[in-house]
Amino acid sequence: MRITRVETIPVAVPLRRPMNIASGAVAAGNHVIIRLHTDQGLTGIGEASPVASTDADTQRTIVSVIADRLAPRLVGRDPHRLPQLIGQVDRAVPGHQCAKAGIDIALHDLVGKSLGVPVFQLLGGRCRDRLDTLEADLWIDSPQAMAAAAGEAAARGVRAFEIKIGTDPAGDLQRVRAVREAVGPDARLRVDCNEGYDRGTAVAPLRAMEACRLDYIEQPLPRWDLRGMASLAAALDTPICADQSAYTRHDVFNLLAMQAADLICIKIAKSGLLHASQIHAACVVAGVRCTLGSMLPLGVGAAAIHHFAVGAPGVDVELSGVYGGATDYFTDDLVVQTAPDAAGITLSDAPGLGITLDERKLRHYAVA
Ligand SMILES: [Mg+2]
8 A cells, every 4th residue: 555645634613712821822723634645545534733832833834844844755655664654754854743743643544444453453452441531621711710610510520620820820829729619629630831930930839739639730831941840840749740841752751861740741742643652651661650631633633532542551541531522622523423422432443543524524614
């Protein structure tokens, strides 16, 4: 089998509510759907889902870097040589992790379809029968509004909450206290600062928040400040989780070597499935736990997360919960299948990612 063409389709799907995190606000998912066409009629589907202000990639850079740098490494090649091809894609251009992750997802879907096995089987095999998706992100807002959103989600059965903070330490403490009060003592809470604090002033407010019993504190400092992350990890009782500091395998090596994080947040949209598996393996060997985040993908990227979660035994999906589906956050999705039910996900043994694009919706949400 040979890859004959790499197709990119930029799309824009509105969010139900604008996402507001410390690095900026976003109203829509400006993502790129990727299709790898082959000489045997099979097609691999991938998705690149960059988050504005967090990713170096944008929708336009993804389309152009795939056309100019990545597609030439893939056309004419046998997709079954997956690790070799991903190595070539990785070396084709520095950075552009989101674009590379989208290609990685499409290659896994294609090889799974060709071999007649689900993607989780390519990653090592099923280790979970069902994924708990009762998890909610609370975007930055007033303490009252965040508490109300948390209470609403708790009433639906959500038990784990990620509180987005990082804009002002005094207000953040009020936000965390208000959410804890709204959801009661048993709910799991964590905060995500999205690089919003700095080394000199982070300890005091985070120490005050520890009284609200947080599972972990995600990315308190800028991604480059590994020394600062290491000193916070030593100073606080609550585990420190690295997200933006952990895009690549090499980033994770440095984090582990410097003891700069107690937890690594794996995201398929940052590293792709193959490298996420390698990051996971490195963390298992180092005795560092992994959580599984998302970049608010649509249905293709969500399926990739679910296959990874089903196939990676050491990833602490019980701690962080798992991204359910696009319609939890977006007004619509591009795949025929939607998230199976409100409480959890059970993956079938369908080949590849087991999803089908809705061609009508793809045309509707496509942008020039
Ligand atoms: Mg994060």
